[in-house]
Amino acid sequence: MKTSKQNKLHWTMCLECQGLGKKKRRIRKQDRLRYQKALVVFNKSDGQGKPPTPLKHSLYPCEKCNGSGIIPSATQPIPDTDNYPHIAIIGGGIGGVALAVACLHRNIPFTLYERDHNFDARSQGYGLTLQQASKAMSGFGILELDAGIISTRHVVHTTDGTVIGEWGFRKWMQTDSQNKGKKTNVHIPRQSLRLALLDQLPSHNDVQWGHKLIDFKINEGEKTELNFQVDGQIIKTYADLVVGADGIRSTVRKLLIGEDHSPLRYLDCIVILGICPLKNLKGIESDLLDSATVFQTANGNERIYMMPFSSDSIMWQLSFPMAENDAKLLSSQGSKALKKEACKRTLWHNPIPQIMEATNESQISGYPVYDRALLTDEELSQERQITLLGDAAHPMSPFKGQGANQALLDALSLARGITKGCKWSSDWKENGIREQVLTEFEAEMLARSTSKVKDSAAAAKFLHSEIVLLKDDAPRGSTLKKNDK
Ligand SMILES: Cc1cc2nc3c(=O)[nH]c(=O)nc-3n(C[C@H](O)[C@H](O)[C@H](O)COP(=O)(O)OP(=O)(O)OC[C@H]3O[C@@H](n4cnc5c(N)ncnc54)[C@H](O)[C@@H]3O)c2cc1C
Numbered sequence: 386m387k388t389s390k391q392n393k394l395h396w397t398m399c400l401e402c403q404g405l406g407k408k409k410r411r412i413r414k415q416d417r418l419r420y421q422k423a424l425v426v427f428n429k430s431d432g433q434g435k436p437p438t439p440l441k442h443s444l445y446p447c448e449k450c451n452g453s454g455i456i457p458s459a460t461q462p463i464p465d466t467d468n469y470p471h472i473a474i475i476g477g478g479i480g481g482v483a484l485a486v487a488c489l490h491r492n493i494p495f496t497l498y499e500r501d502h503n504f505d506a507r508s509q510g511y512g513l514t515l516q517q518a519s520k521a522m523s524g525f526g527i528l529e530l531d532a533g534i535i536s537t538r539h540v541v542h543t544t545d546g547t548v549i550g551e552w553g554f555r556k557w558m559q560t561d562s563q564n565k566g567k568k569t570n571v572h573i574p575r576q577s578l579r580l581a582l583l584d585q586l587p588s589h590n591d592v593q594w595g596h597k598l599i600d601f602k603i604n605e606g607e608k609t610e611l612n613f614q615v616d617g618q619i620i621k622t623y624a625d626l627v628v629g630a631d632g633i634r635s636t637v638r639k640l641l642i643g644e645d646h647s648p649l650r651y652l653d654c655i656v657i658l659g660i661c662p663l664k665n666l667k668g669i670e671s672d673l674l675d676s677a678t679v680f681q682t683a684n685g686n687e688r689i690y691m692m693p694f695s696s697d698s699i700m701w702q703l704s705f706p707m708a709e710n711d712a713k714l715l716s717s718q719g720s721k722a723l724k725k726e727a728c729k730r731t732l733w734h735n736p737i738p739q740i741m742e743a744t745n746e747s748q749i750s751g752y753p754v755y756d757r758a759l760l761t762d763e764e765l766s767q768e769r770q771i772t773l774l775g776d777a778a779h780p781m782s783p784f785k786g787q788g789a790n791q792a793l794l795d796a797l798s799l800a801r802g803i804t805k806g807c808k809w810s811s812d813w814k815e816n817g818i819r820e821q822v823l824t825e826f827e828a829e830m831l832a833r834s835t836s837k838v839k840d841s842a843a844a845a846k847f848l849h850s851e852i853v854l855l856k857d858d859a860p861r862g863s864t865l866k867k868n869d870k
Pocket of ligand 1 (some may be wrong): 475476477478479480498499500511512513514515575596597598630633635636648656658680698700765774776777783785788789790791792
C-alpha cells in the first residue's frame with residue numbers, strides 16, 4: 386500500500402477552545418443592559434409588547450489552534466478509557482476514517498471496522514471535489530493534501546464547443562471585482578483523500594480490516610453487542626456508542642430503521658465514469674487539458690463533466706436519463722459496454738471524443754444513481770447509543786459534489802460533540818449518550834445536509850434539461866435559482 390509523503394505530526398485537542406475550533410465572544414455590557422431593560426418593559430406590558438430577542442454569543446475562530454480545534458503535540462494522544470465512551474465505527478470509508486482520526490486527536494477510544502480486507506480491495510476510482518471540507522481538513526491534522534489539485538477555471542459549453550458560462554479564479558482575476566475572497570475547490574482521487582486520513586492513525590493496522598457487521602443487539606443500560614463476519618467466523622465485540630459510517634447501503638441503517646421504511650430512491654439517471662491518462666492524449670492541443678480547468682458540456686439530455694484527477698490524468702463523468710432496469714443492465718454489462726455507450730453519446734466538440742476513445746476500459750465504471758428520503762429526528766433517535774453519519778445518514782446524488790464534504794463535516798461535528806458532552810464532569814453514563822451528544826449532533830447534521838440532499842436530487846433532473854443551456858457565468862444550480870424567481 387502506498388502511503389502519503391506527509392510527515393507524521395502528532396496532534397492533540399486544543400484546550401483553549403476545548404477542541405471546538407471556535408470560542409464564544411463575550412456579550413458586551415451595553416448590549417446586556419439594553420436587553421435587560423427591554424425585558425423589564427416587556428414583562429410590564431402584560432404580554433402586549435414584543436419580547437426582546439435573547440442575546441446570543443457570537444463565535445470566533447480560536448487563535449491558539451487557528452480554528453482547527455487541535456494543536457501539535459510531541460507524543461501520540463492516549464485514549465482516555467476512564468472518562469470517554471468506547472466508539473465502534475462501522476465502515477472505513479471517508480466518513481469512518483475521518484471520525485477515527487478526530488477521535489484519536491481528542492483521546493476518545495474507538496475501534497474502526499471495515500468489511501474490505503485491505504485498503505485496495507475494490508476499485509474506488511473516482512475523484513472528489515472538496516468544497517467547504519477543504520478548509521475543515523486542518524481539523525484532521527491535514528495541512529496540505531499532496532495529491533490535491535486546485536482548479537482555477539470552470540467552463541460550460543454546448544456540444545459544438547460554444548462557451549455559455551465561465552467562472553473561477555482566472556476569470557475573477559481579470560474582472561478584479563468583489564470576488565477576490567472566493568474559495569477555490571480542491572480535486573483529489575477518493576483513495577488519496579482516504580489515504581491521507583488513514584495516515585493520521587498510528588498504523589493502518591489500527592483498522593479492523595475484513596470485519597463485516599452482520600447485526601447488533603442492544604442491551605438496555607449496557608454496551609451494545611456487535612456481531613461481525615470475519616473469515617467465515619462470527620466475532621462478537623461490545624461498544625458504548627455505535628456509529629454507522631457504512632455508506633449508502635448501510636447495514637447499521639437497515640438494522641436501525643429498516644430497508645422497507647427508507648428504501649433506495651432511483652433518481653432516473655445513470656453515471657458512467659472514466660479516468661484517462663494525459664499521456665494517452667499526446668498530440669491533442671486543448672487549453673481544457675491544462676490540469677487546472679474543470680469543464681462541462683451538455684445538450685439538455687446528456688451531460689459530461691471533466692475535472693483534473695491527478696497531475697497526469699483527467700476524470701470524466703457522463704450522465705443521462707435512463708429507466709432503472711436499463712441502467713442496471715448497462716452497468717452489469719461491464720466497462721466495454723459502458724465505454725461503447727459513452728463514446729456513442731458524446732460525439733461532440735474536441736477534445737471530448739478523443740478523451741473518451743483514449744480511456745482504457747479498465748478505468749471505466751458506471752452506476753444507476755440513488756439517494757434515500759431524508760431522515761427525521763425521530764427515525765434517527767430510536768436507539769440511545771447508535772447513530773449514523775455520511776452516506777449512511779444522508780446519501781445524495783454526486784451532482785453537487787457534496788457527499789464526502791458532508792461526511793467529513795459530520796465526523797468532526799460528532800467528535801467535537803463527544804468531547805463536549807462526555808467530558809469527565811458530564812455524567813454521560815447516567816444521562817446517556819443520546820441526551821449528552823447524539824440529539825444535538827443529529828439535529829446539526831440533518832439541518833446542514835438536508836439542502837445538499839435536496840439540491841443534489843434536483844441537479845439529477847436539471848443537469849439533464851434545457852436549463853443547462855442558458856448563458857450564465859455561474860454554476861448551473863445558481864442558473865436554475867435565478868430562472869426560478
Ligand atoms: C461518481 C461519484 C462522484 C462523487 N463526487 C463527489 C465530490 O466531488 N465531492 C463529494 O463531496 N462527494 C462526492 N461523491 C460522494 C462521496 O464519494 C460519498 O458521499 C462519500 O464517499 C461517502 O463517504 P462515507 O464514508 O459515508 O461512505 P463510503 O465512502 O461509501 O464508505 C463506506 C464504507 O463502509 C464499508 N462497509 C459497508 N458495509 C459494511 C459493513 N456491513 N461492515 C463493515 N464495513 C462496511 C464499505 O466497504 C466502505 O468502505 C461522489 C460519489 C460518486 C459515486
